[in-house]
Amino acid sequence: MDIRVTVWNEYRHERSHESVRAIYPQGIHNTLATALGEKGFATRTATLDETEHGLSEDVLANTDVLIWWGHMAHGEVRDEIVERVKKRVLDGMGLIVLHSGHFSKIFRSLMGTTCDLKWREANDHERIWVVAPGHPITEGLGEYIELEHEEMYGEHFDIPAPETLVFVSWFSGGEIFRSGCCYTRGRGKIFYFRPGHETIPTYHNPTIQKVIANAVRWAAPTEGAQRVFGNRPPLEPQGSK
Amino acid sequence: MDIRVTVWNEYRHERSHESVRAIYPQGIHNTLATALGEKGFATRTATLDETEHGLSEDVLANTDVLIWWGHMAHGEVRDEIVERVKKRVLDGMGLIVLHSGHFSKIFRSLMGTTCDLKWREANDHERIWVVAPGHPITEGLGEYIELEHEEMYGEHFDIPAPETLVFVSWFSGGEIFRSGCCYTRGRGKIFYFRPGHETIPTYHNPTIQKVIANAVRWAAPTEGAQRVFGNRPPLEPQGSK
Amino acid sequence: MDIRVTVWNEYRHERSHESVRAIYPQGIHNTLATALGEKGFATRTATLDETEHGLSEDVLANTDVLIWWGHMAHGEVRDEIVERVKKRVLDGMGLIVLHSGHFSKIFRSLMGTTCDLKWREANDHERIWVVAPGHPITEGLGEYIELEHEEMYGEHFDIPAPETLVFVSWFSGGEIFRSGCCYTRGRGKIFYFRPGHETIPTYHNPTIQKVIANAVRWAAPTEGAQRVFGNRPPLEPQGSK
């Protein structure tokens, strides 16, 4: 069965800023959903201003991997929806957090840290180096990804040390950044991927789309063992099996 | 300067249950504070029913390592105090979470998971094996710690994979448990240590006291680099230094 | 294309000990190769006493995942074959090391430690607990795997801390052991899996076969980025792209 991907976007910048709309006329979510659909994923989209932010119990139950882009309105995401998403992640749904999503409630709640960082909107040149060759998220990549212009994000990035660090960015202005970070929380896999400022056409870049597609495949749920909790009688002595 | 330790205890079981009071007449907090004081730490205590749960800004500002025991009243810990503690941990204060503190708001908030587990009150025999020999938290220990009777905690323990796994428990009833788990969050070090059911005199055990003392030394703040965030101008080209 | 698996076995116990031959008449390698073949993998076998231990450059070049069982004759494996296998692992071939293979030259060379441990041949009852639910190596498993009789392996197991700890064993004699350990070395994935003493029919157990099959899928090479090394001119300033 195709992996079912829901692309969530705050979808405010595109409606309020002409410069952003010029790049993403249908919103970042539709750009990504179209690109992923062409790669064979079953995609849908959801946005902040829909009912329940588009993330009903039913939508989440039918989502294998959720992609999250937000920036100016993190605070408007309702806490009960955040809890709903978190519960699904812990139960096995994959989560891919993009760029300014580092400050989203869902990401901060899963990380346990502030997720703060340094930043600069100055059209730095970015070079995203692979530091985990052979990792499935790097399929089809060379040694690095070139982005001629991007917003700079710099260390310190206040996250728990990634379980796997896949990418580190170099910026022409003098900074480095841990740009591709893998985590497991409960049964769910989480990938943070740095690039994607709303005023730059990064998500039209085929290499960036390839990374996101790779991450979707990596984060998709498995049939691995369930988590079992609660009070229980002894298993031993072994005659009790 | 001596390491300043604050031992926080919910301090409800000891007041409501004669069987617990018989073991910890002054409360778990005073048993631990006395033991740590004898080892040269500067100790104080704090409990749930004090003003601000005994954790004022001033107390936290003067605490190097906070020890946390709670069980029946996690829900009564006020969210703003949890946030205050979390902020201090991320800024460098050590945190040692004991036993049923796995379900405390502060631990779950820092972990990002449910922290759920299996359990059984049946006086299992527990053997806590060292799996990280040479780790400072194991100073002065042999291969394992024997506890003749303890509550069983079993997997799955829903935590992020520890940065360092120091102890794994064996229970006579047939379970294993990751009993000593190290984390870093922000500049703060966190150690979860499993044993210590309120109806068993575990915290009077000198070896358990030694582990907690070792953990205090390990978790104490360093003068390591600060976290710096925010908007900033480019550092490059290098002439700009 | 099917994943190509080579099952390597020392194949000495089965020929010298009637009790082992009774359990594995064609050798451990053929038991495993048959089981994996039935699951759809393209399997072959190789043994110590074949030319080049059955691991010619050609065989390795056509192997996606190598499974390794050895015990009494680790010292007879020639160093140049070990180096050949290691080179292939670093270049992306998966490696699954079983049971007494912990002391093989190839495993110790990839780990950098002694890989020593405790052991006892006393038909302990073993219960292998999942501590990484959702991990692909746990597909189709319950909370634990029961083995009525097995050789005991106990801590300390002198390995680098696993990148992912998947299983922890409980033994009726009182020990625990980190039984399922994932590593990455170069582009290659490595999985150590504990059970499988030669006098016990563990590799006929369908659940054990399932774990090994899961591990083969997990360890199979990806098309992830290559490792590139050596002297190189500057990439910057960005005009040089």
Add this chain to the structure above:
Amino acid sequence: MDIRVTVWNEYRHERSHESVRAIYPQGIHNTLATALGEKGFATRTATLDETEHGLSEDVLANTDVLIWWGHMAHGEVRDEIVERVKKRVLDGMGLIVLHSGHFSKIFRSLMGTTCDLKWREANDHERIWVVAPGHPITEGLGEYIELEHEEMYGEHFDIPAPETLVFVSWFSGGEIFRSGCCYTRGRGKIFYFRPGHETIPTYHNPTIQKVIANAVRWAAPTEGAQRVFGNRPPLEPQGSK
């Protein structure tokens, strides 16, 4: 008792190249030993061309932390001395590997990988960013260390993922590098620290000296639990204690 540090240097470049001797007239080892001695460590030196490379059983038995710099003559280090050093590391001696020591036999043997990398001698500007604020190796540092000129080392650096990644370097020529990497092997702590090309006065830099001193304190042996191996009788049933 003072921490006992042995600074090992290949000590060939300084004798064969006037340009190197101009920077380190007494050799890199004496520059570092003097700097560390001034900070209160008990230092001695050892070099390749001494008997047993200066690393007799007695010297190693009286060394808490060994610092290693080598480059042009890695192949001349005798295998039995490498094994001797490795045994001591696994037993608890700290090891700090500097710069071109990435290709030393001792480091490759402990890592299990090729430890290969990219490089360029072009006087790149290097900026070494702290990515683990609060880590003891960062004591007294700011956000980054500036080195006006250094040899470039670039990814991919073929090492196991560090247990703790402390530093990441930015180079003006366009590369990044994982420059400060912590490992545990057996009871021993290992720190790899990138800077220090022999034609550049990096080891006279007080900040670099501070990092190395911090690393010595971090890597010094503890009184933590020993590793115990071998055949053993059952511990259970618990009456057998």
